[in-house]
Amino acid sequence: MDTTQLLKGVLDLAVLAVVSDEDGYGYDVVRRLRAAGIEEVGDASVYGTLRRLYSSGALTSYVVPSDEGPHRKYYGINAQGRAMLEAQRKDWQEFAGTMGRLLKTEVVR
Amino acid sequence: MSVLDTTDALDVAGYAAAVRRSLADLGPEQVDDLTDDLEADLAEALDDERHVAHGRGVLEQFGPPEEYAAELRAAAGLAPATAAARSGLPMGDPVQDARRLGRWTLRRLRAQAWWPPVESFLVALRPVWWLLRGWVVYQLVASMAGVSGWFPHNLPAFLVLVGFVVLSVQWGRGAWFRGSSVAWVATTANVVAVVAVLPLLGSAQDWLGDREAVYDSYQAGVLGGGDPQTIIQDKAVDGVVVDGMQVSNLFVYDAEGNPLTDVQVYDDRGRPVRTTFDNGFEQYWFPEATEPWSFVSRVDSDGRARWNVYPLQGAPTSEFTYDDEGLQVLPSGSTATTPPWPFAKAPALDDAPDAAIGAEGPVPSPTSTP
Numbered sequence: 287m288d289t290t291q292l293l294k295g296v297l298d299l300a301v302l303a304v305v306s307d308e309d310g311y312g313y314d315v316v317r318r319l320r321a322a323g324i325e326e327v328g329d330a331s332v333y334g335t336l337r338r339l340y341s342s343g344a345l346t347s348y349v350v351p352s353d354e355g356p357h358r359k360y361y362g363i364n365a366q367g368r369a370m371l372e373a374q375r376k377d378w379q380e381f382a383g384t385m386g387r388l389l390k391t392e393v394v395r
Numbered sequence: 396m397s398v399l400d401t402t403d404a405l406d407v408a409g410y411a412a413a414v415r416r417s418l419a420d421l422g423p424e425q426v427d428d429l430t431d432d433l434e435a436d437l438a439e440a441l442d443d444e445r446h447v448a449h450g451r452g453v454l455e456q457f458g459p460p461e462e463y464a465a466e467l468r469a470a471a472g473l474a475p476a477t478a479a480a481r482s483g484l485p486m487g488d489p490v491q492d493a494r495r496l497g498r499w500t501l502r503r504l505r506a507q508a509w510w511p512p513v514e515s516f517l518v519a520l521r522p523v524w525w526l527l528r529g530w531v532v533y534q535l536v537a538s539m540a541g542v543s544g545w546f547p548h549n550l551p552a553f554l555v556l557v558g559f560v561v562l563s564v565q566w567g568r569g570a571w572f573r574g575s576s577v578a579w580v581a582t583t584a585n586v587v588a589v590v591a592v593l594p595l596l597g598s599a600q601d602w603l604g605d606r607e608a609v610y611d612s613y614q615a616g617v618l619g620g621g622d623p624q625t626i627i628q629d630k631a632v633d634g635v636v637v638d639g640m641q642v643s644n645l646f647v648y649d650a651e652g653n654p655l656t657d658v659q660v661y662d663d664r665g666r667p668v669r670t671t672f673d674n675g676f677e678q679y680w681f682p683e684a685t686e687p688w689s690f691v692s693r694v695d696s697d698g699r700a701r702w703n704v705y706p707l708q709g710a711p712t713s714e715f716t717y718d719d720e721g722l723q724v725l726p727s728g729s730t731a732t733t734p735p736w737p738f739a740k741a742p743a744l745d746d747a748p749d750a751a752i753g754a755e756g757p758v759p760s761p762t763s764t765p
Contacts, residue, residue: 297470311432311436312432312435312436313432313435313436313439313440313443316436316440317443328463328466329436329437329440329457329463330457330463330464330466330467330470331466331467331469331470332470333429333432333433333436333467333470333471334429334466334467334468334469334470334471334472335470335471337428337429337470337471338470338471338472341471341472355435356432356434356435358432358435359431359432
């Protein structure tokens, strides 16, 4: 199955989850998503998602100066982002449970 | 591993610039927001990938900058780049708007349970549209050339129709017109065909209706311009016809113009000349009569009923009754009489027999048949 299509619907959730763990900058978030096993996500999709979540008020942003390289823009989660994350987490788990029952496989909770 | 070489740095800068160009329609602020860290992110990603895919360039790693930009703006929830934005139209591109509306409608429809079978049915009907589209374009071209009609009537026009149908079907199958330089021609033709198909079918319907009306009026003899109609019947009319009208009775006058009764009339082959064939069942109206009459036959010496004895005698239909066999008969007590004569006396003939040929009075005079 083309997981790229599946991912489109839950990229927000994945990005929120990653940022809620620890603040991060653009490529850092990509790297952590890949490390978590989400391989097929495009870099640009993650950057755009971060930008959109920030615009909608779910994330905060701040610039961290760097000694050797360029300044990096970090994103962090705020209260609204956490509320969104919780709501979407619940939706996802219900949906995953439904799909699991439909496909008659065990869903790890 | 943390320092990129010069080539990579140049590549990254060029790539980032190309991405920013693709986003230019969003305005400088948005572009800055979206691509703040672009060079740093690209460089870091490239550096990371060195471990797994040594020697890959920026293009191989990230794909065309236009696609990268499209992905970026799509994920950021911004509208895709439009021709309208580039040309600076404040209202937006109607074509893009229509496409968006179409996509939105399709999404809504696909959410409905009943839609998928309908959609697959419609998809199966697509070749019908391809044919219709070819015909519509032919019709438009033909009407511009002053040719009308559902289908061509000569070979060149027919070839033109076939040509349009082939073009339409080939495009529909995705075989031709894939190049962007000609695709707009096909798309325009498609849009024109969609717009024109209903009016065209409507006018074709009118045209067919006209044809039917013409045919009907031809049938009704209107097109003859008031000329006498020719009535063709598969069975010749039996009886006596005067001025196109079947006559019911004959009145016979002798040479002096006096009325004769009980005159037997035969044709040149000895067949009895009959005016009625209903054996007394029908009703006949005379000029200025107040009620219809029915006729009775005479009986010859052999006892056979004879209907060629003129004037036919009869009585008003109301006086008739039915006998045991269901035949219409005059009851005893009523007698058959001769209907009113057209005139009591006809003009007398000249003495000379030859002159009788040209005898024509102001009143048509029935000639007594031998």
